[in-house]
Amino acid sequence: MSLRRTMLFIPGNNPGMLQNGGVFGADSVILDLEDAVAPQEKDAARFLVAQALKTVDYGTSEKVVRINPLDTFGAKDIQMIVPCQPDVLLVPKVESAQDIEGVTRLVAQAEMEGQKPVQLIALLETAKGIALAYQIAQTKGRLVALALGAEDYTAGLGAARTKEGQEIFTARSLVINAAAAAGIQSLDTPFTDANDEDGLYQDALTGKELGFKGKLAINPRQIDVIHGVLNPTAATIEWAEAVVQAIRKAEAEGSGVASLHGKMVDAPIVARAEHILQLARKLGVEVMQ
Numbered sequence: 566m567s568l569r570r571t572m573l574f575i576p577g578n579n580p581g582m583l584q585n586g587g588v589f590g591a592d593s594v595i596l597d598l599e600d601a602v603a604p605q606e607k608d609a610a611r612f613l614v615a616q617a618l619k620t621v622d623y624g625t626s627e628k629v630v631r632i633n634p635l636d637t638f639g640a641k642d643i644q645m646i647v648p649c650q651p652d653v654l655l656v657p658k659v660e661s662a663q664d665i666e667g668v669t670r671l672v673a674q675a676e677m678e679g680q681k682p683v684q685l686i687a688l689l690e691t692a693k694g695i696a697l698a699y700q701i702a703q704t705k706g707r708l709v710a711l712a713l714g715a716e717d718y719t720a721g722l723g724a725a726r727t728k729e730g731q732e733i734f735t736a737r738s739l740v741i742n743a744a745a746a747a748g749i750q751s752l753d754t755p756f757t758d759a760n761d762e763d764g765l766y767q768d769a770l771t772g773k774e775l776g777f778k779g780k781l782a783i784n785p786r787q788i789d790v791i792h793g794v795l796n797p798t799a800a801t802i803e804w805a806e807a808v809v810q811a812i813r814k815a816e817a818e819g820s821g822v823a824s825l826h827g828k829m830v831d832a833p834i835v836a837r838a839e840h841i842l843q844l845a846r847k848l849g850v851e852v853m854q
């Protein structure tokens with residue numbers, strides 16, 4: 566599974582930001598044709614994003630385009646953008662498996678022969694989308710992740726949008742659970758105050774503790790903060806290695822349970838430790854095999 570700790574939104578009508586988007590070290594860039602772009606600018610933005618995909622070097626960042634929903638400009642977006650070889654399309658306002666299937670059909674028609682298949686991420690940001698999260702997550706084929714869009718979601722509910730986020734606790738958990746049940750990634754909603762670093766840190770930590778594997782971002786300054794939260798620390802890696810060593814020793818002695826400084830180590834603890842070591846390896850940290 567690709568690492569998607571951070572996915573940086575870049576408004577699709579801003580040539581300067583589109584040009585520089587690759588230099589900030591985000592795991593993904595999301596070139597946005599939807600809500601960052603006013604309706605009268607949709608055509609110009611689509612053209613700019615197509616050009617950016619063809620000419621800008623986004624380095625190691627995965628190239629994602631947020632298209633519009635199919636009932637507005639989505640079909641036009643797919644037709645022009647897919648042949649420019651984005652890695653992923655982020656599909657907004659997804660409310661059913663049929664929404665993803667509809668996009669899948671159009672993407673298949675637009676792909677050129679021999680092109681690497683374009684993957685999809687479903688953005689759940691309506692009450693219905695959250696209610697049907699598991700049905701959506703099970704759409705087979707191109708879907709690699711569910712993301713939560715908390716701004717539209719809370720606006721639709723008529724809920725407040727607070728820094729602490731108690732109003733999105735249930736939605737976060739439903740998205741994480743649905744994605745995990747379907748074996749795909751879950752990605753947290755962006756924190757929209759680009760100047761509040763402490764608030765972002767807390768929000769990213771909450772998301773990580775609930776189980777999200779990555780977080781959307783709206784400003785380059787947010788990237789290091791989120792990576793700092795999601796990357797395993799040296800102490801965590803050390804703990805994970807000790808757990809694996811302890812269980813290997815116990816297994817060699819014919820037991821499935823070990824003790825590490827008095828704490829029980831059994832299968833789920835080992836699975837947690839192995840996830841940490843796997844992530845560390847993906848980040849290029851040398852850890853035990």
Ligand SMILES: CC(=O)SCCNC(=O)CCNC(=O)[C@H](O)C(C)(C)COP(=O)(O)OP(=O)(O)OC[C@H]1O[C@@H](n2cnc3c(N)ncnc32)[C@H](O)[C@@H]1OP(=O)(O)O
Nearest residue numbers: 573574575576582585586597600601716755759783784785
């Ligand atoms: C709810 C949703 O749908 S979220 C998704 C849609 N929203 C977006 O895409 C918004 C993207 N972000 C932005 O437009 C801006 O970061 C804002 C409006 C949030 C904040 O704007 P500002 O306060 O002006 O940004 P800031 O002062 O931090 O910008 C500093 C530099 O980073 C650049 N920058 C800011 N945001 C981005 C970005 N998302 N991508 C690339 N570059 C960016 C600016 O161009 C500026 O560059 P410069 O120094 O070369 O001039």
Ligand SMILES: O=C([O-])CC(=O)C(=O)O
Nearest residue numbers: 713714715716717754755
């Ligand atoms: O992509 C996102 O998560 C941001 C978004 O659209 C929303 O919160 O409504």
Ligand SMILES: [Mg+2]
Nearest residue numbers: 600690714717
């Ligand atoms: Mg939205």
